[in-house]
Amino acid sequence: MDALQEKIKEVVAHHGRERHNLLPVLQEVVEQERYLSDYAMTLIAEEMGISAADVYGTATFYSFMDTVPRGKYLIRVCKTITCYMKGKNQILMALEEALKIKLGETTPDKKFTLMETNCLGWCHKAPAMLINDDVHAELTVEKVHSLIKEYKERP
């Protein structure tokens, strides 16, 4: 049994094999593996006794359920109306400059992925973005550069 198989067995045992535990299972695997590979989805299907198509169909419905490898720090910039009005494009450009990648790409060292997302619920403090689960609001170009510098220094 390989490491992923063991991990999935453990996660499914923890949450339970019933279908209504599928989301928590998927979430935990994404969190630990940084994405859901086809292999992981097949293993989850086997372990929970449902079809791989069901797992794939469910997983790909949710925008946070990444099915391609992502960086250690996943940045999601809000692009919905208030953030758009308050300069999210400049924030995006600053991020592209600081990370030397384009929107949708991952840095070669696999540390950062840059994405956009819909309304984060920080409209009163726009523009805003998430880095993994952490919220960063009232962003400015300067703030973005110092934030990225700080994250680059993290392990």
Next chain:
Amino acid sequence: MGKNILKRIDLIFKEEPDSKNVLKKTLSKSNDELINELIASGLKGRGGAGFPTGLKWKLTAESKSTEKYVICNADEGEPGTFKDREILTQVPYKVLTGMAVCGRIIGARKGFIYLRGEYKYLLKELNAEIKKFHAICDELGLKFRVEVFMGFGAYICGEESALFESMEGKRGEPRNKPPYPSDFGYLGKPTVINNVETLAHTFTIFQHGTDKFRELGVKDSHGSKLFSISGDTPTPGIYELELGMTVEDFVNDFGDGDTKAVQVGGASGFCVPRKKFRETRIGYQGKLTGISLPTGGSMMLFNSSRSMYNLLSNYLEFFTEESCGQCTPCRVGTQQLIEGIRAVKRGEKPASYLDKLLALTETMKATAKCGLGQSVANSFQSIVENFREEMIY
């Protein structure tokens, strides 16, 4: 601007960590008494749809089943809304207490908070609050447990039946209604599903009685409401105001002196142009004069520097991405709308094409399966009809 015309209310965020007392008080009353209290308060769902809360609890209480659920809908995804997060941060015990009282009334021992993935950073503290709350329940002999269920980035899961599907481990695709959640909710069991703010209001009502709640607001729209205010305003933030205010008073209070339009109720709500500020009120549909707009509390202000075309285009992009894709009117309709306004803007289609698109939104309103597809018409029609020239030139 900044005239403080509208009275600021301080009920929801008022620190009253009295869960135990409120629970004790409710335990001394019968279920019927409590339901009647809630119905008498006139409290309506604060998520935006405005269904009477007392009636919802009553219907679910009457449903026969040994297994029932209480769900707090914290999938706050409507653009421009951010008040529920603040309630869960500042006064989570009010929400938990409301859930427990509901559980006792309808006969449910299990509650869930469906928290949107974007708010995951709240999870640790929320779980700690839940643990404290469980201890209070145990002390009072109340068999009730609450668990957080994490969403994962899907706006549509705020729609109640899509939320159930999501909790059941499926794609968040809305169901046909009826059956309604009071008969067939999570796992097919009778379920009460309430917005975070609605549950917080039930705490106030059970704590202070119905009068304190009813003295606020206007006929058909009782009580206060949290408003998430953003956009072109010098004072963005969360404000608790009385229902029934006119958009004009609102703009005089929160505008920047150059307000061109106010979007009431988020991307799925209505865009009110300056000429209609005076005649438009914020509240539930009733016998008020003029237009009355319901809202989950999203109020976005736009000044004259904003292009209404860009605004609509941003909303449509949002809907195109967030449509679950299950029914054709919504899946194809949202895409046709965005392509359509782009084509008119580029001059590839005549201005009269906008009328075809307006007709399409009518079709979507009549035939889409859920509120998402049906409500695209709200912003589309109110923007295109009031700012037609901006769509063309």
